[in-house]
Amino acid sequence: MARRQRHWPMIAASQAEGSLAVRLYNDPVEGRSFEGFVVHMHLAWLYLLHAEFTRDGKDYRYRQRNNPRLLERVDGEPKRWELAKCVAERWPTDDPIRRNIEFFIGLRNKIEHRYASNADLSLAVALSGYAQALLLNYEEELVGQFGEAASLAGLLRFPLFVGSFTDAGETTLRRLRKALPAALRTFVSEYESGLSNDLINDRRYEFRLRVTNELAPKDSEALAIQYTRYDDMTEEQKAIVEELGRKGLVVVREQKRGVLNHELLKPRQVVDQVAQQVPFVFHMGHFIKAWQKLMVRPSGDSDHPERTDEKYCYYDELHRDYGYTGAFVKKLVRDLKTVEGWRSFFEDDPQDKESGEWIIEPEQNLPQQRRSVETDPSRTGDE
Structure with missing residues (x-):
């Protein structure tokens, strides 16, 4: 019987962290669900990239500067690359996947153990598109590197939610968005000030949706919720979607902008x-x-x-x-x-x-x- 490859336990650990991250995010009674999502997705990405490096025979341990033949150690264990180092090794600087992960690395340093649950809810509302991109990028990397058997699709379900589908839900989301702490608003603005518009609008950096009810006859083979990539649409379909966006007919994300004067300049x-x-x-x-x-x-x-x-x-x-x-x-x-x-x-x-x-x-x-x-x-x- 062939010995199981060394990187598979890392993949399993990564899958477990990713699944836990999504469960926390979708838990309506968890007080710090968004913070938990960020922390556990951080670990999921770290274990996934370590699995890739292990499979490829890449040494991702730190070595002593004065003597590169010796490893750096922490509590007797070799010190391995942190997520920021792994990401820099895996993708070029302006890749949207890298920028999305680095956004959450910086965000984690800002939010961990600092804000109350109401701020956590505001973050979840304001940054949901970034979070969705983080998860979808992870799934695509996981499957692309280790095959469909590694996918989380069979473990995760599309959650039932109210959101902006009702007037009351939309009002609540607007209120939560405005409650985002000024320091976090500033963090997002300053992080994106150095990015190109093409990168900011890339779905791999922030994933945005416009939702409509399906009016076609029911297809027995279709899922209740299906996602069609813009790049996979016909030119006619693209034109229709773009026209809907311009007219704002089916906007889920609220259009009224926040009102704020803290830390702003005259x-x-x-x-x-x-x-x-x-x-x-x-x-x-x-x-x-x-x-x-x-x-x-x-x-x-x-x-x-x-x-x-x-x-x-x-x-x-x-x-x-x-x-x-x-x-x-x-x-x-x-x-x-x-x-x-x-x-x-x-x-x-x-x-x-x-x-x-x-x-x-x-x-x-x-x-x-x-x-x-x-x-x-x-x-x-x-x-």
Whole structure:
């Protein structure tokens, strides 16, 4: 009888952690269910990647810096790579699967043993798409590496839920979303400020659904709930789905944005912080054009001032003004710190902060025509 391969106990342990994570997440009476989900999915991924490395004969033990022939040890046992190290070894930097796992590694450090159960519920509502992506990525990696026999699909069931299918459920979810602690809102915004839009919109980073009732005749072979990948749809089906999304006819995720003013920046503070970090003159006129270009918030006469991009801006209903996040500052600094970036963003030449001279491309004979941003730093229009 052939000896069972060394990595199979690791796979079994990984499956057990993944199953426990989902059970905790779906338990309506568990006070810290989301925290438990994050912790146990962390372990599920760690054991899975250790199983892959073991199967492939890859040494994932730390070695002493002064003598690489000797292993580092903790309580007499070899010190093995933590999840962050494993993920960095498995995927390139901007892979959405890696970014999703790293998001939860950072989140775990923020939430473990720190917040009460009401914050846990708010997290589960606000980050459900990220959590679903984390689980689906895990399932695909598990099956892709070790075959269909390793799948969790036979162990897990789609939970029964109310969610936003009822008016009362939608109201409750909105309330919970708004209750998310400011520090965690800031963590999400700042983490995503360094990611490309393509990565953020990738289903492997955050999994989002729009749900409709099936109107076709019942198929005896069909499941009650089935998921069809966008990439597997026909062009006609894709067009229908995109039209539904544009019209917002079947939106499950609430559209009203949160109202918050804690740890947010006033327009002048944004201007001052960006101006300190870029080598060019940056003033209120640039700030106004920046939020307009990035569609960070509606215009001043909008009937829905709360419809902001929550990564960068929130509407304060009490004071009827806007607050901007640190992620917005980072975004502007990243885009505007070079001559090329400035020209791409503003379609204009930058003005050197030290000398006050315009940095004009040699082929530009009419630079004044490109300077569409007001140069008066005292501008105080629609901030």
